[in-house]
Amino acid sequence: SRSIDLAVIPGDGIGREVVAQGLKVLSAVLPQDAKLQTREYDLGAKRWHATGETLPDAELERLKGHDAILLGAIGDPSVPSGVLERGLLLKLRFAFDHYVNLRPSKLFPNTATPLEGRPDIDFVVVREGTEGPYTGNGGSLRTGTPAEVATEVSVNTAYGVERVVRDAYERAKARPRRKLTLVHKNNVLVHAGHLWKNIFDRVGEEYPEVTTDYLHVDAATIFFVTQPERFDVIVTDNLFGDILTDLAAAVTGGIGLAASGNINPTGAFPSMFEPVHGSAPDIAGTGKADPTATILSVALMLRHLGLDPEAARIEDAVSADLAERSAARARTTDEIGDALAARVAG
Amino acid sequence: SRSIDLAVIPGDGIGREVVAQGLKVLSAVLPQDAKLQTREYDLGAKRWHATGETLPDAELERLKGHDAILLGAIGDPSVPSGVLERGLLLKLRFAFDHYVNLRPSKLFPNTATPLEGRPDIDFVVVREGTEGPYTGNGGSLRTGTPAEVATEVSVNTAYGVERVVRDAYERAKARPRRKLTLVHKNNVLVHAGHLWKNIFDRVGEEYPEVTTDYLHVDAATIFFVTQPERFDVIVTDNLFGDILTDLAAAVTGGIGLAASGNINPTGAFPSMFEPVHGSAPDIAGTGKADPTATILSVALMLRHLGLDPEAARIEDAVSADLAERSAARARTTDEIGDALAARVAG
Ligand SMILES: CC(C)[C@H](C(=O)O)[C@@H](O)C(=O)O
Numbered sequence: 001s002r003s004i005d006l007a008v009i010p011g012d013g014i015g016r017e018v019v020a021q022g023l024k025v026l027s028a029v030l031p032q033d034a035k036l037q038t039r040e041y042d043l044g045a046k047r048w049h050a051t052g053e054t055l056p057d058a059e060l061e062r063l064k065g066h067d068a069i070l071l072g073a074i075g076d077p078s079v080p081s082g083v084l085e086r087g088l089l090l091k092l093r094f095a096f097d098h099y100v101n102l103r104p105s106k107l108f109p110n111t112a113t114p115l116e117g118r119p120d121i122d123f124v125v126v127r128e129g130t131e132g133p134y135t136g137n138g139g140s141l142r143t144g145t146p147a148e149v150a151t152e153v154s155v156n157t158a159y160g161v162e163r164v165v166r167d168a169y170e171r172a173k174a175r176p177r178r179k180l181t182l183v184h185k186n187n188v189l190v191h192a193g194h195l196w197k198n199i200f201d202r203v204g205e206e207y208p209e210v211t212t213d214y215l216h217v218d219a220a221t222i223f224f225v226t227q228p229e230r231f232d233v234i235v236t237d238n239l240f241g242d243i244l245t246d247l248a249a250a251v252t253g254g255i256g257l258a259a260s261g262n263i264n265p266t267g268a269f270p271s272m273f274e275p276v277h278g279s280a281p282d283i284a285g286t287g288k289a290d291p292t293a294t295i296l297s298v299a300l301m302l303r304h305l306g307l308d309p310e311a312a313r314i315e316d317a318v319s320a321d322l323a324e325r326s327a328a329r330a331r332t333t334d335e336i337g338d339a340l341a342a343r344v345a346g
Numbered sequence: 347s348r349s350i351d352l353a354v355i356p357g358d359g360i361g362r363e364v365v366a367q368g369l370k371v372l373s374a375v376l377p378q379d380a381k382l383q384t385r386e387y388d389l390g391a392k393r394w395h396a397t398g399e400t401l402p403d404a405e406l407e408r409l410k411g412h413d414a415i416l417l418g419a420i421g422d423p424s425v426p427s428g429v430l431e432r433g434l435l436l437k438l439r440f441a442f443d444h445y446v447n448l449r450p451s452k453l454f455p456n457t458a459t460p461l462e463g464r465p466d467i468d469f470v471v472v473r474e475g476t477e478g479p480y481t482g483n484g485g486s487l488r489t490g491t492p493a494e495v496a497t498e499v500s501v502n503t504a505y506g507v508e509r510v511v512r513d514a515y516e517r518a519k520a521r522p523r524r525k526l527t528l529v530h531k532n533n534v535l536v537h538a539g540h541l542w543k544n545i546f547d548r549v550g551e552e553y554p555e556v557t558t559d560y561l562h563v564d565a566a567t568i569f570f571v572t573q574p575e576r577f578d579v580i581v582t583d584n585l586f587g588d589i590l591t592d593l594a595a596a597v598t599g600g601i602g603l604a605a606s607g608n609i610n611p612t613g614a615f616p617s618m619f620e621p622v623h624g625s626a627p628d629i630a631g632t633g634k635a636d637p638t639a640t641i642l643s644v645a646l647m648l649r650h651l652g653l654d655p656e657a658a659r660i661e662d663a664v665s666a667d668l669a670e671r672s673a674a675r676a677r678t679t680d681e682i683g684d685a686l687a688a689r690v691a692g
């Protein structure tokens with residue numbers, strides 16, 4: 001019998017609502033004899049306002065002990081931009097060495113896409129999660145004066161790039177089309193770009209069965225809207241991955257459906273699963289939030305924990321639910337959660 | 347009577363073909379008494395292979411003397427990535443302090459867009475052109491070893507940000523909708539992001555008639571495909587601008603139509619006009635290249651030189667030509683140039 005010891009960080013805005021539905025579906029899909037234990041962590045805007053803390057060391061230490069983390073959303077307009085993102089969300093990704101930020105994009109039947117002709121979209125972005133322009137290196141000099149200089153340093157290491165590139169090749173190898181595209185901007189960011197490209201090429205020699213391709217990030221955005229069917233697995237840096245996966249979500253039904261996993265493949269630290277969307281304070285409490293992205297993130301979590309059949313049951317349920325969704329009647333957050341819980345239990 | 351002393355850099359691949367059409371339309375649109383003088387510069391892959399030079403100082407000095415520069419495209423697979431981009435194209439943008447990289451996006455009638463419902467798209471991206479991650483700062487240590495570290499430094503100054511933000515406000519003020527959106531990623535790139543946001547807000551106080559808005563770059567890509575009509579003028583950094591304008595081109599008929607101006611608004615150095623697309627070596631010499639982006643770049647050049655009526659004649663000609671383009675019969679590069687030259691002359 002399996003047991004899952006799960007940390008839950010509802011966070012801000014719609015975070016709590018969507019996480020509740022994720023847990024509902026998780027309970028419904030687990031086998032009778034599985035033990036699910038959850039512990040909620042009060043982190044986010046409210047905590048920061050009350051105590052000034054974003055992620056105290058003691059909480060970080062406690063989080064370490066769980067099998068996985070389910071996170072809703074972080075961020076609120078009442079908190080200065082960057083405080084919670086850097087102090088909580090990115091701190092978790094970095095502290096737990098989530099070097100594979102996994103973001104699948106699939107256009108389910110019957111979901112709206114802004115693209116004409118409904119192209120066949122089914123790819124996965126493997127976004128590096130612990131380096132690049134996200135390291136917090138940089139600073140500012142003469143801040144607030146007309147002589148200010150502000151820098152942001154993208155840090156890239158062979159160590160960090162090779163492990164994520166290798167992970168991406170493994171994922172590409174396991175998929176039917178076996179294609180891996182590196183996205184970077186090596187004609188301008190020559191130092192980082194060449195590091196990525198050289199490692200991509202060298203590791204590729206170990207994967208002769210995987211077809212490879214390189215695209216500059218600007219060109220990649222064009223193909224995302226004109227030829228998204230060309231992509232299978234994409235590997236890219238932290239910032240390019242951030243940009244591309246929002247665009248990918250937009251063309252595959254919107255961020256209401258986009259799931260993600262911040263994965264530490266070694267198992268040294270718990271991996272963290274969260275919808276790609278933000279806290280959407282404007283619709284918090286209205287019942288308008290779509291919990292599907294969180295529920296699909298739960299599926300990614302189950303797969304990561306080795307519960308593949310349960311993960312597949314959730315994905316199939318979402319697929320079937322979307323096929324029957326009616327444009328005429330929008331359901332509430334709760335109703336969607338109930339419908340999916342019923343399907344996976346059934 | 348007006349005279350234009352124009353430097354022409356055909357460059358690589360389809361560059362020569364599209365530039366020829368740009369010049370054809372330019373000659374046709376100029377008033378009888380205008381004097382057009384052109385001087386061609388042999389720069390690009392061929393020159394590099396022959397001499398190892400990308401942009402010798404003497405050529406740079408000579409280029410300085412012209413009223414403007416028309417550039418086709420730079421880049422060839424036979425040259426290592428980055429050599430011509432950094433050594434020629436970016437060198438020109440930096441040496442001539444092209445701090446406003448102007449990229450209009452308009453969905454003309456009868457042009458294909460991958461977006462369903464043909465939204466009303468008519469916005470301008472003011473991309474900063476001389477700072478950000480494009481400065482060439484950074485480097486690599488222990489290159490090619492498993493211990494390699496490669497950095498890219500985004501450099502942002504109050505001086506550089508304020509002048510481009512001010513230019514963007516002026517452009518927004520002159521347009522009917524008077525709306526300006528700042529795109530950055532200030533929740534992660536906090537140093538550069540706060541510099542941009544603070545200057546954007548402060549300068550905005552001088553433009554009470556301009557409505558302002560802020561979007562993270564990832565969210566902006568979503569709106570580019572789901573709600574592009576919300577944009578009027580966008581101001582953003584060098585790299586975000588690079589990415590967003592390719593996406594903008596994709597949703598407004600493709601890079602065959604996307605024009606750009608690398609502008610030094612002070613007039614201290616010649617401004618440079620070029621299509622957003624690259625050298626497309628795969629179709630060079632086939633007559634398949636669409637010269638419209640170059641021809642629209644010529645219009646931007648004429649407007650920059652104060653020849654507004656002539657600029658408008660070109661834009662109207664393109665609009666009329668596109669309205670009559672048939673999906674059934676693709677015209678050659680030359681035929682499109684001829685058709686547009688005939689329209690502007692007529
Ligand atoms: C909230 C923000 C820090 C985060 C990121 O930039 O990674 C978000 O956009 C995401 O994609 O998960």
Ligand SMILES: CC(C)[C@H](C(=O)O)[C@@H](O)C(=O)O
Pocket residue numbers: 187188218431432435436588622
């Ligand atoms: C060729 C390359 C250096 C250039 C850039 O990144 O600016 C191009 O993509 C562009 O947008 O003009």
